[in-house]
Amino acid sequence: MTLRIALDAMGGERGPEEMVIGAIQAVEESDLDVTLIGDENVLNRVLQNHPRASSRLHIVHASQTVSMDESPFEAIRKKKDSSIIRAFEQIKNGEADGVVSAGNSGATMVSAIKSLGRLENVLRPGIASIFPTLKNPLVMMDVGANVDCRPQHLFQFGVMGSAFSDNLFQIQKPRIGLLSIGEEGGKGNVLVKSAHELFRKSSLNFIGNVEGRDIFQGDVDVIVCDGFVGNVCLKVSEGLAEAIMTMLRTEMSKSFMAKVGYILARQAFRNFGKRVDYAEYGGAPLLGVNGTGIVCHGRSNAKAIKNAIKVAAEMIRSKVNGHITQMLSEFNPAQAEEVQNESDAVQKPGEIE
Amino acid sequence: MTLRIALDAMGGERGPEEMVIGAIQAVEESDLDVTLIGDENVLNRVLQNHPRASSRLHIVHASQTVSMDESPFEAIRKKKDSSIIRAFEQIKNGEADGVVSAGNSGATMVSAIKSLGRLENVLRPGIASIFPTLKNPLVMMDVGANVDCRPQHLFQFGVMGSAFSDNLFQIQKPRIGLLSIGEEGGKGNVLVKSAHELFRKSSLNFIGNVEGRDIFQGDVDVIVCDGFVGNVCLKVSEGLAEAIMTMLRTEMSKSFMAKVGYILARQAFRNFGKRVDYAEYGGAPLLGVNGTGIVCHGRSNAKAIKNAIKVAAEMIRSKVNGHITQMLSEFNPAQAEEVQNESDAVQKPGEIE
Numbered sequence: 001m002t003l004r005i006a007l008d009a010m011g012g013e014r015g016p017e018e019m020v021i022g023a024i025q026a027v028e029e030s031d032l033d034v035t036l037i038g039d040e041n042v043l044n045r046v047l048q049n050h051p052r053a054s055s056r057l058h059i060v061h062a063s064q065t066v067s068m069d070e071s072p073f074e075a076i077r078k079k080k081d082s083s084i085i086r087a088f089e090q091i092k093n094g095e096a097d098g099v100v101s102a103g104n105s106g107a108t109m110v111s112a113i114k115s116l117g118r119l120e121n122v123l124r125p126g127i128a129s130i131f132p133t134l135k136n137p138l139v140m141m142d143v144g145a146n147v148d149c150r151p152q153h154l155f156q157f158g159v160m161g162s163a164f165s166d167n168l169f170q171i172q173k174p175r176i177g178l179l180s181i182g183e184e185g186g187k188g189n190v191l192v193k194s195a196h197e198l199f200r201k202s203s204l205n206f207i208g209n210v211e212g213r214d215i216f217q218g219d220v221d222v223i224v225c226d227g228f229v230g231n232v233c234l235k236v237s238e239g240l241a242e243a244i245m246t247m248l249r250t251e252m253s254k255s256f257m258a259k260v261g262y263i264l265a266r267q268a269f270r271n272f273g274k275r276v277d278y279a280e281y282g283g284a285p286l287l288g289v290n291g292t293g294i295v296c297h298g299r300s301n302a303k304a305i306k307n308a309i310k311v312a313a314e315m316i317r318s319k320v321n322g323h324i325t326q327m328l329s330e331f332n333p334a335q336a337e338e339v340q341n342e343s344d345a346v347q348k349p350g351e352i353e
Numbered sequence: 354m355t356l357r358i359a360l361d362a363m364g365g366e367r368g369p370e371e372m373v374i375g376a377i378q379a380v381e382e383s384d385l386d387v388t389l390i391g392d393e394n395v396l397n398r399v400l401q402n403h404p405r406a407s408s409r410l411h412i413v414h415a416s417q418t419v420s421m422d423e424s425p426f427e428a429i430r431k432k433k434d435s436s437i438i439r440a441f442e443q444i445k446n447g448e449a450d451g452v453v454s455a456g457n458s459g460a461t462m463v464s465a466i467k468s469l470g471r472l473e474n475v476l477r478p479g480i481a482s483i484f485p486t487l488k489n490p491l492v493m494m495d496v497g498a499n500v501d502c503r504p505q506h507l508f509q510f511g512v513m514g515s516a517f518s519d520n521l522f523q524i525q526k527p528r529i530g531l532l533s534i535g536e537e538g539g540k541g542n543v544l545v546k547s548a549h550e551l552f553r554k555s556s557l558n559f560i561g562n563v564e565g566r567d568i569f570q571g572d573v574d575v576i577v578c579d580g581f582v583g584n585v586c587l588k589v590s591e592g593l594a595e596a597i598m599t600m601l602r603t604e605m606s607k608s609f610m611a612k613v614g615y616i617l618a619r620q621a622f623r624n625f626g627k628r629v630d631y632a633e634y635g636g637a638p639l640l641g642v643n644g645t646g647i648v649c650h651g652r653s654n655a656k657a658i659k660n661a662i663k664v665a666a667e668m669i670r671s672k673v674n675g676h677i678t679q680m681l682s683e684f685n686p687a688q689a690e691e692v693q694n695e696s697d698a699v700q701k702p703g704e705i706e
Contacts, residue, residue: 235565265614
């Protein structure tokens with residue numbers, strides 16, 4: 001069966017053309033169908049620049065766009081005909097199997113939950129992020145959807161991240177680490193110490209607390225944290241990597257010798273760039289919603305979009321959601337009653353980023 | 354007047370010799386007196402290797418050592434004759450003006466508060482860290498002493514960091530930013546949103562929320578966060594910087610051209626290394642205690658120790674503590690009564706790292 005991915009073609013900071021090129025590349029390199037959701041005049045005009053675009057590329061009109069700095073809840077309430085809402089409605093109506101968006105990540109999460117609901121037993125859906133490390137990529141969850149968490153939420157992030165890591169990276173019994181500020185179980189804040197107990201008592205492959213410096217070593221497969229800490233980690237990493245490259249380039253342009261050195265080592269720099277390029281991983285999967293969605297970086301280029309579309313398809317094919325549901329019923333029976341409280345599933349406006 | 358700095362000569366992962374060399378260098382490059390605190394047999398033996406060591410170097414015996422992974426509260430309760438306790442007693446007894454330690458940072462903080470108490474109006478002393486940026490160094494507080502905070506604690510971290518930045522880096526009206534996951538005031542967790550209001554209503558130079566990626570740009574002078582988030586930031590930065598250098602070196606050793614390039618650009622790499630070297634900044638000042646203390650990285654080399662000794666002297670000379678007291682009486686009158694609750698000043702055992 002041909003899978004169909006709906007792409008929020010109005011999302012992202014680079015404009016619709018970049019999104020469309022990503023979609024064209026994804027279609028060319030796979031057997032997927034991609035539906036571009038957005039202003040049909042704009043999208044048709046863009047497609048005219050690419051006359052050989054595949055017939056597996058479709059357009060569905062949406063007259064509105066949610067901008068990057070809009071309040072997610074307000075935007076979703078007001079802009080019923082926005083590209084991101086229409087994209088998730090495609091899944092709801094059986095017209096698509098997954099969604100990719102480089103737009104407002106909060107609005108993407110809210111639309112997903114509103115259109116698709118949560119998977120059984122999920123207290124709080126979240127955003128997982130894939131980090132490059134010195135070994136295998138790791139999954140960190142949550143990176144921004146849930147800024148104030150309870151221990152059970154962290155526990156479920158571990159379960160969901162574990163299912164994702166297993167299905168997408170073929171890691172059997174992924175090693176789950178709890179992000180804290182010391183390795184001993186007694187280290188951390190109140191939230192982390194309680195979560196540590198939940199993990200310790202479970203039969204998950206919990207390796208204990210991990211620290212910020214462990215993220216890039218590749219000795220842990222899933223890192224659990226609340227969405228505030230996770231989002232800070234993500235942005236600190238991004239900012240530092242950029243600052244280091246800026247400093248290195250500055251130093252390397254200061255002398256003739258260094259400049260020659262830089263030119264000779266250019267390929268090494270490029271290979272390095274590829275290793276830490278977020279575009280290689282496409283985007284951050286929403287886990288816990290009853291459907292498949294990927295949030296891409298606002299600055300995503302065509303390559304990132306192409307890869308995100310492929311990851312979305314891979315998530316569907318490998319049945320991550322089925323695995324999450326199965327694991328949650330196995331590992332989390334006691335907390336199931338909490339799910340009744342629907343209002344708990346979504347944070348208050350403005351808390352999602 | 355000659356300032357006297359007490360150095361916990363048994364702290365740090367590199368052993369007493371590295372500490373002693375740092376002290377010797379500090380004494381040679383300044384007019385300071387340094388007292389080495391630790392096992393006098395060990396220290397005398399080390400000093401014999403350095404026969405020309407200055408007469409401004411002294412030894413005070415302490416028979417015990419607190420190890421890096423000991424619980425701070427337990428260690429301080431049990432090891433009355435440990436080098437870190439004896440170091441702060443030097444200040445208490447008027448025999449030293451400041452303390453430097455590369456040992457257990459929690460134990461250092463607890464000893465400092467126990468021996469010296471807090472400055473007037475301080476709710477929670479904390480650990481500030483100095484980050485290199487693309488422009489001026491910035492002060493981040495707290496980076497590990499207070500893992501569960503209230504909004505007033507964050508507010509005071511901003512005030513204390515501001516006084517430090519002003520006195521040590523001569524930055525008039527330092528720009529204070531609150532670490533969050535979005536720039537708008539409504540973004541963040543419950544703690545950060547309340548703290549935002551306290552800052553906004555004050556007449557401090559508060560520039561609003563800043564994000565993880567802003568840390569290294571140098572457009573903010575003081576970043577405020579709780580000790581859990583700050584410690585994670587610190588360790589993520591450290592881990593990522595190391596991973597990036599490892600990856601770059603690996604790529605650069607893969608081809609002959611890249612190897613030659615690396616050799617030609619070696620000086621640029623060295624200059625870069627110097628810009629991001631924690632040893633340049635010496636260590637992290639304890640702010641809010643009624644005295645002067647610097648916590649150094651456990652892996653500190655002699656250079657880091659030397660610089661930390663100089664920073665301690667600079668803190669004393671520039672009267673940072675007087676400035677903190679004055680600013681807190683100006684900016685924080687309403688919360689003063691909270692200080693009565695002594696038990697609040699120190700976290701529960703195991704929460705300090």
